[in-house]
Amino acid sequence: MAIYRTASVLVVVLVRVSSVPSSSLTNSRTKTARGNVLIYGPIIRVSPHEVHIVDLEFLDTIYSSSKARNKDPWRVKTLDVAQSVGDSADHELHRRRRASLVPFFSKPAVSKIERVIKQKLYSLHDVFDVYKFEGRPINLCDLYFGFTQDIVKNYCFGHDEELISDMGRAKQARNQLTTFMMHSHINVHFGWINRTLRKLPAAMLKFASPGLYEFQSFAKKLFGLILLVLDEQNKTTANRSDGHAIPTLFHELRDSNLLPAGDKTATRLLNEAILIVTAGSESLHKSLFIIHYHLLDNPDVLRKLRAELRLVAIDASWNDLERLPYLTAVIAEGNRLNFGLTGRNSRNAPHEDLKYGEYVIPAGTPMSTMSMFVNCNEELYPDPWTFRPERWLDGVANERRKFMMSFGKGARRCLGVNLAHMIMYKTIAKVSTYNLDLYQTDARDVIFLHEYMTAQPRLDSKGVRAVVKDTRYMDDCNKGFH
Numbered sequence: 191m192a193i194y195r196t197a198s199v200l201v202v203v204l205v206r207v208s209s210v211p212s213s214s215l216t217n218s219r220t221k222t223a224r225g226n227v228l229i230y231g232p233i234i235r236v237s238p239h240e241v242h243i244v245d246l247e248f249l250d251t252i253y254s255s256s257k258a259r260n261k262d263p264w265r266v267k268t269l270d271v272a273q274s275v276g277d278s279a280d281h282e283l284h285r286r287r288r289a290s291l292v293p294f295f296s297k298p299a300v301s302k303i304e305r306v307i308k309q310k311l312y313s314l315h316d317v318f319d320v321y322k323f324e325g326r327p328i329n330l331c332d333l334y335f336g337f338t339q340d341i342v343k344n345y346c347f348g349h350d351e352e353l354i355s356d357m358g359r360a361k362q363a364r365n366q367l368t369t370f371m372m373h374s375h376i377n378v379h380f381g382w383i384n385r386t387l388r389k390l391p392a393a394m395l396k397f398a399s400p401g402l403y404e405f406q407s408f409a410k411k412l413f414g415l416i417l418l419v420l421d422e423q424n425k426t427t428a429n430r431s432d433g434h435a436i437p438t439l440f441h442e443l444r445d446s447n448l449l450p451a452g453d454k455t456a457t458r459l460l461n462e463a464i465l466i467v468t469a470g471s472e473s474l475h476k477s478l479f480i481i482h483y484h485l486l487d488n489p490d491v492l493r494k495l496r497a498e499l500r501l502v503a504i505d506a507s508w509n510d511l512e513r514l515p516y517l518t519a520v521i522a523e524g525n526r527l528n529f530g531l532t533g534r535n536s537r538n539a540p541h542e543d544l545k546y547g548e549y550v551i552p553a554g555t556p557m558s559t560m561s562m563f564v565n566c567n568e569e570l571y572p573d574p575w576t577f578r579p580e581r582w583l584d585g586v587a588n589e590r591r592k593f594m595m596s597f598g599k600g601a602r603r604c605l606g607v608n609l610a611h612m613i614m615y616k617t618i619a620k621v622s623t624y625n626l627d628l629y630q631t632d633a634r635d636v637i638f639l640h641e642y643m644t645a646q647p648r649l650d651s652k653g654v655r656a657v658v659k660d661t662r663y664m665d666d667c668n669k670g671f672h
């Protein structure tokens with residue numbers, strides 16, 4: 191593939207996501223990345239067939255909302271769900287699959303499960319109470335993983351595994367996904383390894399690749415749920431434990447007029463389920479524990495948030511909570527430091543040559559960027575590795591919002607933004623009123639140190655842990671709150 195003027199841009203940049211655990215080093219990492227851009231310029235050919243471009247003004251060209259953009263089929267192998275919406279490399283195929291899901295993720299559709307979230311929040315509260323009673327530290331990473339996976343599964347199928355009431359299973363489910371994600375680069379480069387391993391009998395696979403074995407068990411359970419949906423041909427909604435009949439995502443996909451029969455097979459729907467449940471719980475639980483960590487680590491931020499929350503009812507709706515500027519800023523800042531997809535997320539323009547300055551990028555050339563370059567751009571977000579909600583409250587906030595990459599961009603932007611926001615608003619509003627002390631936890635347990643498709647903190651992290659002191663709605667600065 192010819193890229194004009196390639197000689198001058200033939201520089202391989204290794205954006206080293208250092209494993210050295212200190213915030214000063216994360217700052218130096220940004221400097222290194224920035225330094226590379228200063229030395230080599232914003233466009234770099236990172237492989238024989240891909241260009242990497244660091245330029246805020248070019249983001250909407252790479253991740254266009256209106257023009258055809260394919261994904262690189264070579265890259266979409268991490269989760270091995272090529273038939274899911276997220277990994278549909280071809281633009282038209284992606285468009286069709288996405289259209290079938292869009293109605294489910296609109297604000298009104300998502301609002302219908304506010305009741306489910308309310309119930310889960312009661313369960314969450316109970317877990318905090320149990321830990322308070324027992325005096326043991328609670329692991330917020332496991333807790334939020336169980337909590338979010340329960341909600342997303344409920345949204346998809348009408349019931350869940352109640353991971354939230356069993357922290358052991360929640361931990362296992364989280365570890366299993368993390369282990370699998372840590373193989374994401376191997377899956378991209380050596381996909382045949384997993385394909386071969388999958389053919390092994392379960393007992394051997396468990397021994398040969400525990401991560402893949404666990405992931406297969408997770409997929410098998412989802413497959414059972416899909417078969418159940420396909421069997422219940424005459425039901426349009428699942429029977430819910432709360433007695434409320436709300437259409438579930440997979441019952442509706444099964445009956446969708448927007449999908450051809452070939453897209454409603456058990457295997458294709460399984461691909462979709464793996465993507466949605468994984469994307470939902472992995473990214474969302476991270477934003478929640480990142481935010482909760484920073485609230486506990488920054489008493490001033492927590493105090494301001496609590497003061498604002500006094501303005502709304504204890505049981506405020508998502509709609510009311512969204513109007514609170516400081517809560518909104520806290521959530522935006524947590525999402526920024528989540529980073530979303532952390533790898534080189536490439537697109538190619540199949541039908542048009544593009545121009546970047548003096549360079550012509552021929553049709554079909556993968557163009558990528560990394561969310562870290564945007565979310566930690568020092569001009570846009572000064573002191574980028576610091577959790578500072580105030581940056582979302584000044585005159586430049588809209589500009590910052592326009593660029594932030596955590597939910598991706600363009601026609602393939604995250605479909606779950608509304609669901610994620612509803613859960614975050616309701617959850618953070620509730621848990622920020624509890625009194626907790628961090629336990630043997632520091633910034634290295636939340637900061638982006640390793641790139642495994644999503645941001646991972648230090649590899650020996652035991653998670654964000656805290657001792658629960660009080661779960662009543664009061665705190666030292668707001669005595670008698672509610």
Ligand code: HEM
Pocket residue numbers: 275276277288342465466467469470471473474477525528529530531535595596597598599601602603604605606607609610
């Ligand atoms: C804070 C939480 C979340 C973050 C940071 C996040 C991030 C992302 C990102 C970066 C993408 C773009 C992937 C790409 O460029 O290919 C994406 C896509 C997607 N996300 Fe999320 N996500 C979150 C929550 C959720 C939730 C709760 C769901 C659903 C239950 C969800 C479902 C999806 C789906 C289906 C796609 C594929 C969209 C498409 O390809 O058209 N996400 N997400």
